[in-house]
Amino acid sequence: MIDSVLTPSLRKTNCRQILVREDSVLRKIHKTIGSKRPEQSGMLGINSETDVITHYAFDETSKGTTVSNMPDVKRLNDIINDDWKPNGIQYIGGPHSHPPGVHRPSSGDREYGQQILEAKRSLEELHIWIVIPAVDGHTYEVFPYTLDREGNLELVELVPVDENDQPIIADAHDHSQSEPSTLGPKRPPVVIQSPADVLSESRGRAIVDISGQYIRVHEAYDLARLAASRLVFIGVGGIRDTVLYCARAGVQEFILIDPDVVSESNIATQGVYRDEIGLPKVEAVKRELIRINPNIRVVALQQSVDEIDDPAFQRLLHDPMMELPLPGFGGDIYRELPPSVTVSVAGTDSFEAQARNNRIGLKWEIPTLASQMYERGLGAEITFTHPDTTRACHRCVLWTRYRAFLKEGFQNTVGSSSAPICATQRLAGLESFMLMALLHHGTNHPRFGGLLRRIGNRNLIQIRMDPDIAASLGLKVFDRVFGTVDHDRSLFDDVVWLPQEPEDGIKDRPICPECGGNGDLHSALGKFEDTREMPK
Incomplete structure (x- = not known):
């Protein structure tokens, strides 16, 4: 049965879908950023040939307080240049954690994202995923956004894939017995007719x-x-x-x-x-x-x-x-x-x-x-x-x-x-x-x-x-x-x-x-x- 705590909901939404490796990305985010105090961070890498997010690195040496995070830029750049680039993996942004209730990138997150986009002209958009960690009784959640060069934020839907990049879909019986997902847009933008x-x-x-x-x-x-x-x-x-x-x-x-x-x-x-x-x-x-x-x-x-x-x-x-x-x-x-x-x-x-x-x-x-x-x-x-x-x-x-x-x-x-x-x-x-x-x-x-x-x-x-x-x-x-x-x-x-x-x-x-x-x-x-x- 699919682990519903880690797997995004596959219900249809109006969000653009992004393919993400479950074992090498989603589970690792949950075990690192998702299990620690807010203001932790990491970075994401995408396979430039398949457009699947296949790589994740936890920034374990970042300097963080209860309200801010300073990434270890040198260490992350070494990973990109030594490990990712030779294997066709492109840096596209990363997740970082916020306190409960703060589900959108802050103005500071967006300004920093714009600086990255200016420095990396090959990127059309930057992934900024907001993680609400499972601490102090709060539910683990991920709200994945992308930021474009005009400063626009878009909430996207994460679709987990296996090591062969095939979507992972629970069978109907198992899915009906599981709790709603807490990863990806667990609750997509509300659609209320009345x-x-x-x-x-x-x-x-x-x-x-x-x-x-x-x-x-x-x-x-x-x-x-x-x-x-x-x-x-x-x-x-x-x-x-x-x-x-x-x-x-x-x-x-x-x-x-x-x-x-x-x-x-x-x-x-x-x-x-x-x-x-x-x-x-x-x-x-x-x-x-x-x-x-x-x-x-x-x-x-x-x-x-x-x-x-x-x-x-x-x-x-x-x-x-x-x-x-x-x-x-x-x-x-x-x-x-x-x-x-x-x-x-x-x-x-x-x-x-x-x-x-x-x-x-x-x-x-x-x-x-x-x-x-x-x-x-x-x-x-x-x-x-x-x-x-x-x-x-x-x-x-x-x-x-x-x-x-x-x-x-x-x-x-x-x-x-x-x-x-x-x-x-x-x-x-x-x-x-x-x-x-x-x-x-x-x-x-x-x-x-x-x-x-x-x-x-x-x-x-x-x-x-x-x-x-x-x-x-x-x-x-x-x-x-x-x-x-x-x-x-x-x-x-x-x-x-x-x-x-x-x-x-x-x-x-x-x-x-x-x-x-x-x-x-x-x-x-x-x-x-x-x-x-x-x-x-």
């Missing part, structure tokens, strides 16, 4: 009258508005409690996007349970959502956000899910229309995913929210946009962070490590308040309907969860804001709401390449051809 297609399983589900569930909070929210609202969560790990809070408030439509599975370490940091270990995080959250409200509609995608192209994302944002009666919300509501409002939420610490969330909001003119836990949970931040009320996009607000990632090679290694669970829940509470403000905007609700207008352009929110945050993290804004208060009655757990202006090029900083820096987020509608591409 969210309703994903929810076909729910069509026969009995409708439950949940009106009694909201008796004590029917004035706390505009329940009819929330029932007609949709939240898209990019990442559902640390933000899990926020997702569930919104369901308890009455939001009825959820899109959940996260490639990871629940691990034992998540119990202490993300509010999961032991019986969820090994489940995809999106499925674990979906299960909890349905426990809260059996009528809820959920699309759960175990995908990296960059595997979802823009046409598919537009359908996730706007297409009707299905016709479903919702009793108890000011009369029976039959939803067969697009959502009244959709908010896209980046609940991940991936810089690339948060950055795409900004472009999603700009392209489709929808509200967005993103959050970030600071080191050891000493503090946290929330940024948000609404084209009606905020003048600065996320990139304007976080321009120094973008510069650090895109120009200075910075990589975020904080995550939830050493953060107490109470810090995660403290952030979740404020995230939920802000989502209520975004979802209720424009309604007549006495509490939330006009809240976003009152907040105005203060779309950087920071929370102090430790009294010494100025000394430990250098975050001195709290001292400036609260410096004159009664310090006998004030210590920490306070919030600052910081006004933000667009990056318009006036203060010796470049004009924001995403919103244009003109203070009108509406003007970016339809600007991006592909929101997966990050403007420099």
Whole structure:
């Protein structure tokens, strides 16, 4: 039987197919890069006569940190010149490993790839395979991309071949018994005709009258508005409690996007349970959502956000899910229309995913929210946009962070490590308040309907969860804001709401390449051809 852990899926996709030797390439990648900490690398060689990738060399002497890798160029060149070239093997690129959730080549990967293509004029394209190693409970995956001379990335499909270069295909019986492949594009770019297609399983589900569930909070929210609202969560790990809070408030439509599975370490940091270990995080959250409200509609995608192209994302944002009666919300509501409002939420610490969330909001003119836990949970931040009320996009607000990632090679290694669970829940509470403000905007609700207008352009929110945050993290804004208060009655757990202006090029900083820096987020509608591409 074919080893499904090592063999790519042979189902038909729209991806270009690349033939790869299973034993001499795929298995060796799995045993080396795929079994070690991220930021390991190697190189690939192709037989110039057969166009089959037949050779792989692990760069065991490379110098790597937790966030970067420096290949041993001399050793690799010796292999190419002494072993590969005399045997008709041409260097074509190589695999290297990323942390979980980072499935596309970074801007630094692409810049380095362009340098290689400039130096090797015989190459038309460079293979850049992103490996997610099987460490800390994560699933081993390979996302193989090629980079052309114009800087375009293409996701390809790997087809394993034997030593005679014949495709290896499992027989139907064995293939049906094996788990889905985790090599090659395990999950090719998502093709979604409509969210309703994903929810076909729910069509026969009995409708439950949940009106009694909201008796004590029917004035706390505009329940009819929330029932007609949709939240898209990019990442559902640390933000899990926020997702569930919104369901308890009455939001009825959820899109959940996260490639990871629940691990034992998540119990202490993300509010999961032991019986969820090994489940995809999106499925674990979906299960909890349905426990809260059996009528809820959920699309759960175990995908990296960059595997979802823009046409598919537009359908996730706007297409009707299905016709479903919702009793108890000011009369029976039959939803067969697009959502009244959709908010896209980046609940991940991936810089690339948060950055795409900004472009999603700009392209489709929808509200967005993103959050970030600071080191050891000493503090946290929330940024948000609404084209009606905020003048600065996320990139304007976080321009120094973008510069650090895109120009200075910075990589975020904080995550939830050493953060107490109470810090995660403290952030979740404020995230939920802000989502209520975004979802209720424009309604007549006495509490939330006009809240976003009152907040105005203060779309950087920071929370102090430790009294010494100025000394430990250098975050001195709290001292400036609260410096004159009664310090006998004030210590920490306070919030600052910081006004933000667009990056318009006036203060010796470049004009924001995403919103244009003109203070009108509406003007970016339809600007991006592909929101997966990050403007420099």
